[in-house]
Amino acid sequence: MPGRFILTFLAIQHVKNPLLSQSVATPHFTQEEKTPEVSLSRLSKGELSSLCKNLHKKVRELENLVQVVSRGKYTWESTFDAIAEPVMIVSPDYKVERANIATARVGKREITKVAGQKCFEVFAHRNTPCENCPLTKAIGGGELSRAHLGNKIHTKDFEAHAYPLYDEKGKLESAVMYYRDITEEIRLKEEVIQQEKMAAIGMLAGGVAHEVNNPLGGVLAFTQLLLQKTEKGSETYEDLVEIEHAATRCKKIVQELLDFSRISKDREKCPVYVNMLLEKVTPFVQMEIRSLNIDLQFDLSPDVPPVMAISNRLQQVFLNLMTNACHAMPHGGKLLVSTRFDKKAGDVLIAVKDTGVGMPKEIKERVFEPFFTTKDPGKGTGLGLSISFRIVKENNGRIEVDSHEGKGSTFTIRLPAI
């Protein structure tokens, strides 16, 4: 009790003079006012009561100020964490001073273990700064700098922005690093380029195919007529058989080109159950499956809703993918066909996965191009995937490929459910 009394007394002594000197208290907390010492014992009752009132007021003001500061801190931290993209404050030597929750999420680290680490270690799991990182440029040039990072961060593409931060003396002390996930943007850009390419080739191919189709029909018809009139086994007969084979193959390619350039009408579409369609396609690849010793497995989810499509066209897509998968496994392997329903996106997903030769990046980037093939001449036209791409597109879907050389490939189709 006496201790408390002494403390209170000292506190009162410490603040009484400035308080007494202020008839209206104004919160200049940093300003020391030199006022003459007044002994407490000499104060009247009225003065003591006024001193107490002023003391209370001052304490309330201090409390309010603390509240404002902590509210500001809370708002700032919450805003920082509410940003869905990674944001960090980084020193010139790449040390993280602060980071938001999105940084920890993308970097797959606990938020409490991010500060003090190098940004490229916690965020990109690298030992060296990210390729094209704009931090040094922003700090060197003293202005905002941004760049598309040359390396992926956990399979995603990011654009990094670096804003220099100055201290109160104008000295550059750190930078705000802000990262934008541009994976989807890049995918869409590539898709637009691909579509434009396809549309141009589609028109050209369609036109040429139309022109070639009729004379080709004539060649075939006349060859067959001549075959009937020619003695079997003769040299001319064998030559005519060759012509017939070549012309039939040309007709097949022309038909594929016509299919490729054809745009289906919406009214031709009807609800299609992909599980049933996939099972219908299997007999067509049965020969390859048996001869190449492939283990075909299905994992078809029973709750997959129907999609709007032209059944025959979609069947052609599945057949192309399964045939390609078989050709990628000349020494056998596993072919897994699976379906599932992505409830959140409202999409039906169909995946055709093989354990075949896989593809390097340069081939993977070109597989949907018309006439792109790595097969020997006469073995493939390179139209299978470009036609599939077009068919999936006309059903408002998407087709993607994931492949690793020597390990296999997965083609995934996404179609909106009805």
Ligand SMILES: Nc1ncnc2c1ncn2[C@@H]1O[C@H](COP(=O)(O)OP(=O)(O)OP(=O)(O)O)[C@@H](O)[C@H]1O
């Ligand atoms: N599952 C796969 N594994 C590895 N490479 C593949 C796979 N699917 C496609 N490819 C590659 O993509 C290329 C293009 O495929 P696409 O189906 O368009 O034509 P193609 O099979 O060569 O000929 P076709 O017109 O007869 O189908 C193939 O030549 C092959 O290099």
Ligand SMILES: [Mg+2]
């Ligand atoms: Mg093919």
